[in-house]
Structures are given as structure tokens and as C-alpha cells.
Amino acid sequence: MDCHGDSLLMAVETLLAGLASPAVFRSLEEEDWDRLVRVARRNNLLGRVACVAQDAGITDRLPVRIRRHLEAAARLADAHRRALLWELDRIRWALRDMDGPVVLLKGAAYAAEGLEVARGRLSADVDILVRRRDLPAVERALLDKGWEPVKESDYDQAYYRKWMHELPPLRHKDRGSVVDVHHNILPLTGRIRIDSRLFFQAARKSRLDGYLVLGGEDMVLHNVVHLFQDGVVTGSLRDVVDLDALIAHWGRRASFWDDLLARASQLGVERPLAYALWVAPRIMGTPVPGGVVEELERKAIRWQVIRRIMVGAMERALTAGDLCGMGPLAALSQWFLYLRSHWLRMPPLLLARHALFKSARSLRSS
Amino acid sequence: MTVGDPSLERLTFLMARGRFFYEVGPFRVRLKSSAPALARFFHSHYAAFPQYDSGGFADFHIRIERPRSLRRWIRQQLLFFLDDHRPFHPYPHSMAVPLLEWGLNWCIAGHAHWALLIHSAVVERNGRACLLIGKPESGKSTLCALLIHRGWRLLSDEFALLDPSSGHLLPLPRPVSLKGSSIQVVQAQAPGLTVGGFCFNEGPNEEMAYVVPPPDAVRRMHEPAEPSVLVFPRFQSGKNLTVHSMPPSRTAYALAENAFNYSILGLEGFRLLAFLVEKCPAYELSYGEGSDVLDWFEALP
Structure with missing residues (x-):
């Protein structure tokens, strides 16, 4: 229903424009x-819309009909925040005998720090980062x-333990x-390898007792890597909105952009950062x-044509609207980014094995 | 315009084209479907409800359609969509009506957090609303149907919607759903009510049907009512009526257990729960086939 591409595209654009102003x-x-x-x-x-409109x-x-939807969404987000903070309380209790650092990631960190980006945000899972050992x-x-x-x-x-950067997810009975327990922010098999010790070195105490959070630059870079490695799927638009809010928050520091570029170079994630920016x-x-994107491009992007393909695909996939499927170009873009995300995640032979196993299993189960 | 105004053929056309909007209580729903059973059901059971054929804001955009696979033709199935989200497994084609009604329940329970939502039937008389709270099989729908036959106003068969700003219950007078033997009970004891929309639920192996909401309930569906009595009914075949008054502590627990979004509302949820417990006496009712239970309701102040 409402499959007129134009009006849907307009709704996504209205959404983004409204969140910005x-x-x-x-x-x-x-x-509308x-x-x-x-x-x-x-x-x-x-x-998020509810909070922005309220402010x-x-x-x-x-x-009243519209107001009620916003009110309901704000309440739901508030409930998520309460549940998330309670969950962090329980996890701290469960891990109380452990000495190693526990770093909060994404939504958990935003809520613990009380950042603006956490307002109105729904967070389903808790993500934490610990040392591999x-x-x-x-x-x-x-x-x-x-x-x-x-x-x-x-x-x-076995797949998680051998190849991924996290434990298989754990659910409280x-x-x-x-809760997703990570020991790195990217898969072990990926093309970009990040030394996770760097994150622990730059982590600082959270406002929530017993936890650490990533430094500002790392928070931004984690978001960027997440957005560009996982392929654009439903929910990715939220990552861009998060990124915007994180930059608004950390960008107030005078040295932020210099620090961000230096850190991206150190971690080897200049390319995804270039795309994001x-x-x-x-x-x-x-x-x-001015100058930030140019510098990243000069360093990390060899072929302008690749940049153009990536940015075009990202934009199309992100603003596809997806209320009732999407146009062929947007679908192609999503498919391209999905393939790319797997390409980045695993060497081809391993990817082929994984795909073969997954499809065999889905055939059996149907 | 009401749902019953256009011919069934016209309604079928509008529904298939996604141009059918109806209003029930505080909700406006857009329903797109080509299932003939749904058009028939709306023409018979929602005839008095307001209808629009375009525009404005709809709370829920629902589609019920056949899958694009072989199952489109062989042992036909139906899929329920809210926008492009499909919360349930496919249903057999014969279950179009329950799929819609349950689907709408899911939409409301998962989204209408501007109100406290309690799993309850609600009937009203003389401005005093009575909540019939309980799990399926407690007999609340049967009781609800028999009470509206005796002249109580139907507010809702499924949800008590408590408006936090006024402390009043908002009507949602959708068709009352009946299962198994309760269909015959209602047909026999409440001949003034229209029962229709029959279908068969293979899972529990029982028949289902729906009571057409009385015209008065639909006409007054924007007229809230004050919560006055909380009743927790339990049907037990062969039993005479026994009534136990419930202490506030247990009432509060029972309410929280039967609320869909108590925890989501947080402090507001607690405030509303306390408001209900303080304002309304609460009773646990065991009852059997006899009419003594209906007399008990008549005797309520």
C-alpha cells in the first residue's frame, strides 16, 4: 500500500530533515x-521523533491521534532505557568476581553516560566488550x-567461537x-583487523559504576564500522542518526576532528570513516x-569510482523507505552492500562454506 | 458514511484497493484485503461503524493477503501485515476473520502505550463501568455477551483502555468473540443478539463466531465511562455462584498480571493501577451455567 515511490521517499526525507531541524x-x-x-x-x-518534537x-x-503515537513511542523508549539500566545492574552483579575491564558498547554506553543520542532510542540487546582472555x-x-x-x-x-568477534548471544531465562559479549568490534576473519587492546587503553570510567566506556572517537568509529560492515539493512538509518548525534556531542571538543582522523588511521578504519562522512x-x-573528508579520501580511497559506487549504494539503500518493498535500484543497492559486508567479514572460501551450510539447513527446515 | 452504507460489492472493491478506512473507538484502521470473508464480515459486523475511503491519519495500516508462493493456490493461506511487518505465521484461508481481529489486538497491545491496556471485557450501566478481567477460558466473553443482552452497554470485549489523563475507560466496541460451546449458550440465552462470522479453528478443534456490537454501543463509542467494579470471573461447569471480595494487595497483583503494558508505563502504570484498586471494589467470581451470576451483576449498585 502507498507504493508510490515518490511519496515514500519524501517520508524518509521528511524524517531525516525533521530530526536535523x-x-x-x-x-x-x-x-504527512x-x-x-x-x-x-x-x-x-x-x-527519537517523539523526543525531538517534544523539545x-x-x-x-x-x-490527538498523532500525539498519542508519539507519546506511546516515548514511553516505550523510556521503558527500554529502564530495562537496559536494570540489565546492566544485573550483569555487573553476575560479573562481580571478575577483575578484567568490562566496556559498554553502543546503546548501553549511550544510556549509561546519559548522552543525548540515548534519548528516545530503543535498544534491544546489551553489548559489552571484554578482553579475549x-x-x-x-x-x-x-x-x-x-x-x-x-x-x-x-x-x-562453533561458527561464533571460531570466526566471530563475540560469543554466541546469551538470553536471560x-x-x-x-547480552552480546564481544572481545573485538569486528570479526576475526575480516579484512580490517583491529587490535582491541587499543580500545581498552583509551576506555574511560563510565558514569555507571563498575563499567568502562569507549573514548569519544572510538564511539564514533565503532558506529561507523558497524554501519559499513554489517550491510545496510532495516535499522541502519538509525545508525546514521546515532552518528549525527554522536558527532554533535563529541564534535564540541576543539581537538575532536584531529583526534578522530589520527585514531582512524591508527585503527585502520579510514575508509569506512570516509564513506560515513x-x-x-x-x-x-x-x-x-572542510578538509576532513578530503584528507581521508587522499589517504584511504584510491579510486574515485569506488567511492561514487559506495556512496550511491548507501544513499539509495538507506532512504529506500521500505514500507512495502522498494524500487529495483534500492533493492540492488541493499543486495550489493549485503554481499560486500560478507566479503569484508570472511575470506571467500570460508564465506562459500558458510553460505552452503546455511542454505542446506534452511532447505532441510522448510 | 458507515461501513454498511455501500453495497457489499462496493465494500469488497474498496477493501481490495486499499481504500477502506474504518474507525473503532479511538482507533482508525486502514484495511486492505481481497479475502471475501473479510468484506462480508465487515458488512455484517461493522455496518454501523464510521467509514472513510481516503486520506488523513490512520493508526494502523493492515494488509491481509495470500502468499506469493504455491500456497497462493494449494491449501490457501493468508498473511497478516502491519505496514510491511509480518508478526504471525501464515493462517489457513478460512481464518481470515480471527486473523484480522487477533492481528488488531496485537497492533493495539504493542503500540497504544498512551493508555493502560488491561486484558478485560468492559460493560457499563448508569455510567458505571464493570471490568471482566481474566485469561481466555475464564468465560469473560460469554458473560459479556449475556450482560449486553440484558441491556448493559458494550465497551470492549478484549481491552480495558484506561486513559491516564481522565481516569476514564475508552470504549472499543468491537465484535465479541465466542468459542466452542459458548456460541450455543449465547444463541440460546441471548436471542436478541446477532451471532455470525462463523469459522473453524483447526488448532484447538473448535468453532468460532462473533456477536454483532449493538447499535447503541457503536453510537456511543466516543463516550467514556468511569471504572467502578473489578470482576475476576472463572467459569466452572456445574458450580453455583460463589463470590469472594478481593483484598487490594491481591487485586493489584492480578491487575498487573492482566495488563499488557503495565511495565512499559513505569511509574504512570503504577499510579493508574493504584487508582483502580482504590476506586473499585474487586470480586472473584466462580460461576456455572445458571443465571444466578447475571442476577448478581443486576444487583450491583
Whole structure:
């Protein structure tokens, strides 16, 4: 329904424009809100819209039907935040006998630090980063205190342990909450290898007792790597919105951009950062000082044509709207980015083996 | 315009084209489907509800359609979509009506967090609303149907929607769903009600049907009511009526257990729960086939 490409594209664009400058929301008709609410919900951004509209004093003037959706989304996000903080409390309790550092990642870190980016954000899982040598102890402690493996099959278990940068996800048997325990932020098999010790060195104490959080630059780079390695899927638009808010927060520091470039170079993630700093200003108006992108490009991107393909594919895939499927170009773009993400994650032979096993299993189960 | 105004053929056309919007209580729904059973159901069970054929803001955009696989033709199935999200497994084609009604329940329970949502039937008389709270099989829908036959106003068969700003219950007078032997009970004891939309649920191996909401309930569906009594019914075949008054502590627990979004509402949820417990006496009712239970409701102040 509503499959007229133009109007849907407009809804995604209205969403992004409104998040960047809330005045946009002021002039919307009921029909615009109808599409906006659906597109925002689809992209996990309705809570964010609710907070932005509330701050701008727009909510109270909206028709009651629309206001209720925003109110509901804000409540849901608030409930998620409460549940997340309680979960962090329980994880700290479960890991109380462990000496090693526990670093909060993504939504958990944003909520713990009370960053602006956390407002209205729905976070399903808790992500934590520990040292690789601490993994067995962390897993034992969590299993001991009521968490259980989500992925039961031997193949999945082995796949995670051997190739991935995290344990197979663990779910608490009563609360149903999921924790992902990482020992790095990228898979072990990937083309870009990051020395995770660098993250621990730069981590600092969280406002939440007993935890660490990544440094500002690392927080931004983790978001960027996540966005560009995982392939663009539903929810990626939220990563761009997060990136915009993180840059707004950390960018206030005078040395931020110099530090960010130096760190990206040190971690070897200049390419994904270049893509991100191309896309975010274009689709969200994220302010990036002159010269930054040029410097990244000079260092990391050899072929202009590759940059153009990547940026084009990202933009199309991100703004596809996806209320009722998408146009062929957007679908192609998503497929391309999906393949690319797997290409980056694993060597070809391993990828082929993984794909073969997965498809054999899905054939059997159907 | 109401749902019953256009001919069934016209309604079928509008629904298939995604131009059918209807309003029930505080919700406006857009339904797109080519399933003939749905058009028939709406023409008979939602005839008095307001209808629009375009525009404005809809709370839920629902599609019910056949899969694009072989199952489109062989042992036909139906899929439920909210926008492009499909929350359930495919259903047999014959289950179009329950799929829609359950699907809408799912939409409301998962999204309408502006209100406290309690799993409850609600009926009203003289401005005083009575909540019939309980799990499926407690007999709350049957009781609800029999009470509206006795002149109580139907507020809702499935949800008590408590509006935090007013402390009032908002009506959502959708068709009352009946299962198995309760269909015959209602047909026999409440001949004034129209029961239709029959279908068969293979899982539990039982028939299903829906009571058409009385015209008065639909006409007054924007008229809230004050919560006054909380009843936790339990049907036990062959039993006479026994009534136990419930202490506030247990009532609060029972309410929280039957609320869909108590924890999501946080402090507000607790405040609303406390408001209900303080304001309304609560009773646990075991009852059998007799009419003594209906007399008990009549005797409520």
C-alpha cells in the first residue's frame, strides 16, 4: 500500500530533515504524519521523533491521534532505557568476581553516560566488550547466573567461537533480555583487523559504576564500522542518526576532528570513516569541517569510482523507505552492500562454506 | 458514511484497493484485503461503524493477503501485515476473520502505550463501568455477551483502555468473540443478539463466531465511562455462584498480571493501577451455567 515511490521517499526525507531541524515537523499535514510515523517506526526512530518534537514544543499542537503515537513511542523508549539500566545492574552483579575491564558498547554506553543520542532510542540487546582472555570466565559467570545460549546448534556455536568477534548471544531465562559479549568490534576473519587492546587503553570510567566506556572517537568509529560492515539493512538509518548525534556531542571538543582522523588511521578504519562522512552530511546535514573528508579520501580511497559506487549504494539503500518493498535500484543497492559486508567479514572460501551450510539447513527446515 | 452504507460489492472493491478506512473507538484502521470473508464480515459486523475511503491519519495500516508462493493456490493461506511487518505465521484461508481481529489486538497491545491496556471485557450501566478481567477460558466473553443482552452497554470485549489523563475507560466496541460451546449458550440465552462470522479453528478443534456490537454501543463509542467494579470471573461447569471480595494487595497483583503494558508505563502504570484498586471494589467470581451470576451483576449498585 502507498507504493508510490515518490511519496515514500519524501517520508524518509521528511524524517531525516525533521530530526536535523524540528521546525520541519511544524508544517506537516495529517497525511504527512501518517507516512512519517510508519517510516519512523519501521526504522526504530519513532521514539527519537517523539523526543525531538517534544523539545521543539510541537507535540501539544498535534491532533490527538498523532500525539498519542508519539507519546506511546516515548514511553516505550523510556521503558527500554529502564530495562537496559536494570540489565546492566544485573550483569555487573553476575560479573562481580571478575577483575578484567568490562566496556559498554553502543546503546548501553549511550544510556549509561546519559548522552543525548540515548534519548528516545530503543535498544534491544546489551553489548559489552571484554578482553579475549576473560571470555571463558565471563561466559561461565553469566551461564551460572541465569543466562542461556540463544543459538543452540553446534554449527552456530562453533561458527561464533571460531570466526566471530563475540560469543554466541546469551538470553536471560526469566527476563528474556539478550547480552552480546564481544572481545573485538569486528570479526576475526575480516579484512580490517583491529587490535582491541587499543580500545581498552583509551576506555574511560563510565558514569555507571563498575563499567568502562569507549573514548569519544572510538564511539564514533565503532558506529561507523558497524554501519559499513554489517550491510545496510532495516535499522541502519538509525545508525546514521546515532552518528549525527554522536558527532554533535563529541564534535564540541576543539581537538575532536584531529583526534578522530589520527585514531582512524591508527585503527585502520579510514575508509569506512570516509564513506560515513560523505553520507551523513548529505542525508542528514551533519556538520563536518572542510578538509576532513578530503584528507581521508587522499589517504584511504584510491579510486574515485569506488567511492561514487559506495556512496550511491548507501544513499539509495538507506532512504529506500521500505514500507512495502522498494524500487529495483534500492533493492540492488541493499543486495550489493549485503554481499560486500560478507566479503569484508570472511575470506571467500570460508564465506562459500558458510553460505552452503546455511542454505542446506534452511532447505532441510522448510 | 458507515461501513454498511455501500453495497457489499462496493465494500469488497474498496477493501481490495486499499481504500477502506474504518474507525473503532479511538482507533482508525486502514484495511486492505481481497479475502471475501473479510468484506462480508465487515458488512455484517461493522455496518454501523464510521467509514472513510481516503486520506488523513490512520493508526494502523493492515494488509491481509495470500502468499506469493504455491500456497497462493494449494491449501490457501493468508498473511497478516502491519505496514510491511509480518508478526504471525501464515493462517489457513478460512481464518481470515480471527486473523484480522487477533492481528488488531496485537497492533493495539504493542503500540497504544498512551493508555493502560488491561486484558478485560468492559460493560457499563448508569455510567458505571464493570471490568471482566481474566485469561481466555475464564468465560469473560460469554458473560459479556449475556450482560449486553440484558441491556448493559458494550465497551470492549478484549481491552480495558484506561486513559491516564481522565481516569476514564475508552470504549472499543468491537465484535465479541465466542468459542466452542459458548456460541450455543449465547444463541440460546441471548436471542436478541446477532451471532455470525462463523469459522473453524483447526488448532484447538473448535468453532468460532462473533456477536454483532449493538447499535447503541457503536453510537456511543466516543463516550467514556468511569471504572467502578473489578470482576475476576472463572467459569466452572456445574458450580453455583460463589463470590469472594478481593483484598487490594491481591487485586493489584492480578491487575498487573492482566495488563499488557503495565511495565512499559513505569511509574504512570503504577499510579493508574493504584487508582483502580482504590476506586473499585474487586470480586472473584466462580460461576456455572445458571443465571444466578447475571442476577448478581443486576444487583450491583
